[in-house]
Each structure stands twice: as C-alpha cells, then as structure tokens.
Amino acid sequence: MFDIIEDDLKNPQSRALIALHLAGMSENVPDDATFLGLSDLERPEVTVWSAWENSRIASIGALKMLPDGTGEIKSMRTHPNFAGRGAGAAILKTIIAAGKARGLRRLSLETGSGSAFAAAVALYQKYGFEKGEAYSTHTQTEFNHFLHLDLPQS
Template sequence: MQIRTDDPHTPDVQGLILEHLQEMHATSPQESVHALGLDQLRADGVTLWTVRQDDGELLGCGALKRLDSRHGEIKAMRTAVVARGRGVAGVLLEHLIGHARDHGLRRLSLETGTQEHFAPARRLYARHGFAECPPFEDYTEDPHSVFMTLPL
C-alpha cells in the first residue's frame, strides 16, 4: 500500500468522496452531517491523503484539518468497498497520527456518528487511543454525534 497526498477532484478520489457524502446523508439527519465536500477538502489547512495499491487502485482516503497550531481534526475517512477488512483504515489512521505528531500538533479530534452503522469506525478510533470527549471547535451536543480525541 502507498499513502500520498492527493486532490479530491482526481476522478477516482472524487467518486470515493461523493460515495462517502451520500452515505453520510443516508445515515444521519442533515443537521448532523459534518463531512467536508470536495472544495472544502482543498481549503487551506486541510490535507487529503489516499491509500493506493501498488498498481494505483484507490483503497481509501482520509484528511487532516488543522484547527490551530496544536489541534487537528480527522476528516473524510473512507475505505473503498473492495478494500474493507484489509486494514486500510488502520494504516491510514496511523499515518495521520504520525503526520500530526511530526508537525507539532498536540491533540487530534474527530466527530463520528452514534448509529450502529458507525460502530466499526468508533472501534477503530478507540483501538488507536481515541477517547470520547465533549464537542470541540464549533460542534455542539448532538444525539447523532460522538466526539473523540487523542492527546499526542
């Protein structure tokens, strides 16, 4: 597997992000969907990485949004359907954590859903040391959201 920074408008990446957005809107109420769109993933302070097979096949993506000089947020974590169960999300999450540490961040946080659909994501984050926390940044209490953080 190869991890590299990528452009959300690259055709296969765009397809994976749009699939992610569709799924978020299908599983959560509109006001509880906090996923970034394609243009938001190109904003200053946001870096998107993709995981690819050696032959270039897209396996997954994830982004890091810098909230301030010491705090970052995990965004756009998505594994392609064909790659699920192969450890792609764990490899990518470890990369994001390492990048955050290497660039001086002291805390990583994220928001994910409370529904059963998001249980695998919550387990993944917990396995990597994330613990539930109160809402951060501009988030507010929401029965459809779980907030998690990892001190670095």
C-alpha cells in the same frame, strides 16, 4: 501493503471515493448534520491522504489544522472492496504521524452513532482515541459523539 500518497483530489478515483463518502453521510446522519464537501477538502488548512493498491484507491482521510494547535480528522472512508484489509488503519496511522510531525497536541473527530459508524469507532479506539467532549465549533447532540487522541510533545 498500501501506497499512501498526499492526495490533491484530482484523480477521478479519489473524487469518486469522496462522493461515496458524502452519499453515505447523507444516508446515515440527521438532516441538520454538517460535513466537509469536496471544495472544503481542498482548502489550505486541510491535507488529504489516500491509500492505493495496484492503481486502485482503497481508502482516504484528511487532517484539518485548527487554530488552537489541534487537528481534526475528516472524511475517513474506505472503499467497500477494501473493507477489513487495513486500508483505513493505514490512513489513520498516516494522519497520527502527520499530527505528531506538525507538533499538534491533540487530534479530534466527530462521528455518528449506530451501526453505520461502529467499525470506524472501533478503529479509532484501537489507536487510542477516547470519547470526550465537543470541541471547536461542534455541538453535542443525541446522534454524534467525539473522540480525542492526545499526542506526545517532544
């Protein structure tokens, strides 16, 4: 079982996992791809959560509020020592619950293609995300694709 916290990114373990995420993105995406850096994750419209087990970070992910009443999932990364143990799912479930609680009508994300992204795509699809069109300021390329989850309105 993981302890999920809202993360202010001050903990060195959180910063190290973001650095690992950024390094992985740099290795696995085209040169013209963009992704959020640490300072972007500290903006007021972004909330970051992390999953912990025995004082060790297991996973991290963020929800960026978009002006159109939707949310964007950003910077999902599980530490390699916790791969396949449900840490990423715990963060994703937290983000989905936060989106519902905030009254968002949809969660969206951009991800890459290829083996480096296969586990992430499978996780999103397991929780109901479906492939769809580009959104917000994103543009469709041969490399990326977009996943969306419509949230029930109460």
